[in-house]
Amino acid sequence: MKRQVPLFITFFVGTLLILSVFIPPMENLGENFTLFFDIIAVFAFFLGGGNLLRVHFKKLSKKKRDWQYSIVTICGFFFMLAAGLFKIGNPGDIASSVTAEGSLFQTIYTNMFVPLGSTMYALLGFFVASASYRAFRAKNREATILLIAAFIILLGRTPFGTMLTVWIPDSMSIAQIPNLAIWIMNSFNLAGQRAILIGIGLGVVSMSLRLILGVERTYLGDDSA
């Protein structure tokens, strides 16, 4: 019961969706199932929110290291939840959009969520630069090729790259760094991307078959759950 029912559901739903592609009256089944995903996702996110609270309340109650920041996380979570679920400060009534301009939810989004998120990602620029300094030393032929390609693409997208090779005559325009970058993107990069995409496609097809046929069962976890 604990394993057979989920395996049957996976097999039945997967097979049904594959068949739906070939049977015209069933062709909308994929869209319907995608809608179910969206509804299930809400509950999954509630579960995720609950788990976040559980972890931080546990940290708080046991006074673990940096427990004070858990209070901030919990307050931030409830603050955002209240602002959005009760539509505090919304210019319209309850039927208006939660992201309406002027609402508390949108204000928090613009002045807290966006700055924090984009700065966090921007910070990765420094770490990528520092990691690449260590990883990109031209130790062998492959690393040298990677380094040269990255360098040309980086230069090709900046005004400095244009400035460096602006003196090259139009008859040799391919040697100008911006054009070289475009050529690399449209030929070498495209070829590599295609090989990777076809590889991913074959991987997804084989993994899907393994899941539907019940060969791959790791998603069920162990029986103690």
Add this chain to the structure above:
Amino acid sequence: MEHFALWLAAFLTLGIISFLYKDNPWYKLSEAIFVGVSAGYWVVILFWDNFYGKFWLNKGDDPTLWVGAILGLLMILRLAPKIGWISRWPLAFIVGATGGLWLMNYFSSNIMVQVQATILPLFSTGFGTGFDASFGQIIGNLVIFVGTFTGLVYFFFSKEHTGAFGKTARVGIFFIMITFGASFGYTVMSRMSLLIGRIDFLLGDWLGLIK
């Protein structure tokens, strides 16, 4: 209110940037706020868009939507230790449906379309147009064909990479390396543009040094 919001955004931006110096309480505070606010944000968005918009408003017209809601409720049972195993049913539904959808979609978009796009005339601009391609186009076509083929050979691990097969795979590695280099270059550029955006905010919107 507007001024407070601006100062708050600047405070949080600088808090995250302060990590470049070292892990510090300012960064930890900003990080804790980010975790809480972003979790709350996604719960709210999904609640209004998916639960209210897609389920609650349409449940009368389309009773099949209850299937999604019931499966979602079953997922919550994970919190009950004794009957937590029932939460595998919605998981099995998601896995099965994703498998069925992706099998067909990936086969079509990642395999068939990409193979079709690679099998092109090498010396002409289209089928039946004769030898009308320029030297640059011919080189480009050859690069795409050779690169895709050798790249695929490199990803074929069921045969040992020795002899002619190994040499072909080696050519494939070079193409893959160029692809990784190009992707890396793009990633760095996107991160840098985000950083420029934040610096622009700090020096322009906040301090007013850039007009």
